[in-house]
Amino acid sequence: MPGQDRLKRDIIDRGLCSSCGMCVGLCPYIKTAGDMVRVINPCGLAEGACYSVCPKVSLDLREMDLAVFGREREDQALGVVREIYFARAGENRAAKAQYGGVASALAAFALKEGMVTGMALAGGGVLCPRPVLARTVDEVNGCAGSKYTAVPSLAVLNRALREGMSGLGLVGRPCQIAAARKAQAGNLAGDQFSNPQAVGMALGLFCFWSLSPDFYRFAFRRVKGEEMVRMDIPLEGPVVETNSGNCRWQLEEIRPFIKKPCSLCFDSTSEWADLSVGSTEFDPSWNTLIVRSDKGRELVDLALRRGAIEIAQYPEERLPLLRRAALNKKMRVLGLPEFEDGKPGFPVVGRYREQIEAQWGGVNQ
Ligand SMILES: Cc1cc2nc3c(=O)[nH]c(=O)nc-3n(C[C@H](O)[C@H](O)[C@H](O)COP(=O)(O)OP(=O)(O)OC[C@H]3O[C@@H](n4cnc5c(N)ncnc54)[C@H](O)[C@@H]3O)c2cc1C
Known part of the structure; x- marks a missing residue:
């Protein structure tokens, strides 16, 4: 895998960086300024983890499904889905929570139960968000609420791992979940860079785009x-x-004001997260919660038993709406004149277009 030089040339200089922050904590010569990721000095190395963990290069959808879940997706729109619910936080809902507060409630619960040692989050105010490594429930709750800029919150993840922490978690946008998974799985990032301890729990957000400051x-x-x-x-x-x-x-x-890398992004529901959390587009006091992995199921079961969250049946009639929104985004990306399978900025989609068409007949059905 190439290194910093190519990351700068292929991604950062072309405005394709989604500001996930994953490369930042890996390299002393890559820094953030607000929502921007910048190379401040050449490192001189021909190869680097910074390139291999970038979610905007060599993101092979099929390989990711296999690496994270051990199987390919059945649902071409939403990815690997075990269950889907409406959900909301129990009585300890974070005061600043965006909707039902499920993301904060699950992050806080995972921390309290020792399932993770810290959570990489986006804290600060709406106007001046910043990466935070939360280690207490109060710190998690202090980060509640959506910041619609691309906070490079993963900058704190690798820094903490380098400082000797392990079993960390994160709440992140889809690009951040993809980056963290690439770092975790050696076959995706190149064996020499893999770190199975990188992610103890990945809570993904629905995200159709973020805005420039x-x-x-x-x-x-x-x-x-x-x-x-x-x-x-x-x-x-x-x-x-x-x-x-x-x-x-x-x-x-x-x-x-929509950021360019978001317009090219294929994933609006954090398809490689253990659990994905979004709005319901229906009732702002609830969230949509997708359970994707065994680990996610375990966290939800325990959180339900202890009253940290509650769930309700996902209304059947809403599922086609959610699928259509996710599919439309994918088909828009596939239809862009500059789209090229696996070109920097775009994922490796392989047979995806045919699979979408076979399953759903394409868009606008
Ligand atoms: C840029 C962006 C765009 C989004 N677009 C959509 C959308 O189109 N449709 C939809 O259904 N949902 C979208 N969401 C998700 C939605 O806004 C809520 O975050 C989600 O439903 C969880 O709600 P909650 O009440 O559980 O959140 P809370 O309990 O308030 O927790 C929110 C969590 O999100 C983290 N966070 C906040 N801002 C960011 C950020 N910029 N980057 C990374 N992490 C962050 C915080 O650290 C916190 O842990 C988007 C979120 C973001 C950040």
Whole structure:
């Protein structure tokens, strides 16, 4: 696998970096500035883990399914799915939680039960998010709430591993889950770089795109300098809450702020996570929860028994809507004129297009 030089040339300089942060903690010469990942000095090495863990290169969908779950997906839209629920936090819901608070509740619970030693999260405020390695329930709860910029929160993961911690967890966007899985599985990252201890628990978020920080400069003018305390992107359009009210936009107005790597991303539901958490697009006090792995199932079962979360049946009529949203994103990427299988910025899709068409008849069905 190539190294830092190619990472810079193929990904960073072409604006394809999704700011997951995975390469940052690996290398002293790669740093973050806000949501940007930058090479500050050449390392001089021909090969490097920074390239092999990048989710924007050589991300082979079939290989990932096999490495993470030991089997290929049956559902071409959502990936490997064991169960799907509506879920919400139990009585200790984080005050700042975005929706049902399931991501924070499960992260806090995994930490409390000793299933992980720390959780890589995105903390800070909406306007100035930052990577945090949370080691207590209070620290997890302090990170609750969605920050719609691409916080490179994995920067803290490798740093902690280098400092001797193991069995860490993360809550992350789909690109972050992919990066962490690549780092974990030797056959994906090149044996010399693999670290099976890298991920003790991967809690993935649904994410269709993140925004460049320019959005906040734009929003700041619209809210006339008031503090932005929360942001959400419901179907009616993006909304920012300030202490004196809400400011709402049409989706089209904020489209120019969507980051380029997000427009090229194939995965909107964190397909390689142990558990994926998203909105319900229906009831903001609940989340959608997808159980994907044995480890995820174990965490959910224990959390249910101890009252950390509760679940309800996923309404059958909503499943086609979720699948269509995920499929449309995939088909958009496959339909881009610049799409080339496995080219930097795009995943290795192999027979995916035919599989999608065979299963769902393509998009807009
Ligand atoms: C950029 C972005 C886009 C999203 N787009 C969608 C979407 O289109 N559809 C949908 O259903 N859901 C989307 N989500 C997920 C949604 O906003 C909630 O995070 C999710 O439903 C969990 O809700 P919760 O109440 O359990 O979260 P909480 O309990 O509040 O926990 C949120 C967790 O997310 C982490 N986090 C916050 N911001 C970031 C970030 N930028 N990068 C990495 N981790 C972060 C925090 O550390 C925290 O652990 C998106 C999230 C992000 C960050």
